[in-house]
Amino acid sequence: MIHELTERFVYMSADGSVDRPILGAILGEDRILFVDAGNSLRHATAFREAVRKEHGYRPSMTALTHWHWDHSFGAAYDASSPLVATAMTRQALQQLVGLDWSDQALDERVKEGQEIAFCADYIKKEYEGMERDIRIALPDVTFTDALTLHLGAVSCHIQHVGGVHAEDSCIMYIPEEQVLFLGDVLGPAIYDGPRYYAARDFLRIVEIIRTYPAAWYIESHHRPVRAEEFWPEINEYGVLAELVMAYGSDQPRIEREWALRMDRELVDGDRAAIHQFLLGEQRQSRK
Numbered sequence: 001m002i003h004e005l006t007e008r009f010v011y012m013s014a015d016g017s018v019d020r021p022i023l024g025a026i027l028g029e030d031r032i033l034f035v036d037a038g039n040s041l042r043h044a045t046a047f048r049e050a051v052r053k054e055h056g057y058r059p060s061m062t063a064l065t066h067w068h069w070d071h072s073f074g075a076a077y078d079a080s081s082p083l084v085a086t087a088m089t090r091q092a093l094q095q096l097v098g099l100d101w102s103d104q105a106l107d108e109r110v111k112e113g114q115e116i117a118f119c120a121d122y123i124k125k126e127y128e129g130m131e132r133d134i135r136i137a138l139p140d141v142t143f144t145d146a147l148t149l150h151l152g153a154v155s156c157h158i159q160h161v162g163g164v165h166a167e168d169s170c171i172m173y174i175p176e177e178q179v180l181f182l183g184d185v186l187g188p189a190i191y192d193g194p195r196y197y198a199a200r201d202f203l204r205i206v207e208i209i210r211t212y213p214a215a216w217y218i219e220s221h222h223r224p225v226r227a228e229e230f231w232p233e234i235n236e237y238g239v240l241a242e243l244v245m246a247y248g249s250d251q252p253r254i255e256r257e258w259a260l261r262m263d264r265e266l267v268d269g270d271r272a273a274i275h276q277f278l279l280g281e282q283r284q285s286r287k
């Protein structure tokens, strides 16, 4: 259940069936830093207990990559462990304090456009058969741009990156382990109609990621991948972003040039990506 990616970085896999992201733990000699809090008490407890059993108890902290429910709702159940996040994440979570999370209230908020069906559906799934006593924990420690946490023989550098998926998105770098935890920073915008990517923003984020030398890259809803697997795919999307910026709405030309640059035929996933990037461009030009 707990996987040891490196000597001091362990994680629990994502579970798409209930929208659980990867949870990580950085095992310092003095304290353990949990990366993201999980989407429920059940999720958070399963991971924490497993880490404690296999790696021993020491004081812990939890740092959030961003405010989204699947990364943050598990935080309310461990009051002894300080919660670290950007001031922006704290602000976003503050908006959720006191909300009613019953099916009825969720449906109502979806209808009024204050919640999206995607999240409401998965909240119902994750909390099925569980008392829905969702409480929102507010971060105890906040920062604006970047923060380094020293855990004893290992450290974690957190950088605010932002982006269309969540404007408070952070990435976390563990230099001693050459691990870069990306959260959902490479994800599309989800709260704003059909999912889309913004080309310029995507390229900006990729350049930030490039500044961290890493052997492992972890996207929250995927699996850890080695640099050799991560970069070829990201670079392909980078080329697409550049083409979209150059040729705008000329979809046939973008398809042709991208296939040429990648030296292969486009597959369905590629066409979906083109669609999402073009949608982002249309939105930008409308602003």
Ligand SMILES: [Zn+2]
Pocket: 066, 068, 165, 166, 184, 187
């Ligand atoms: Zn997210």
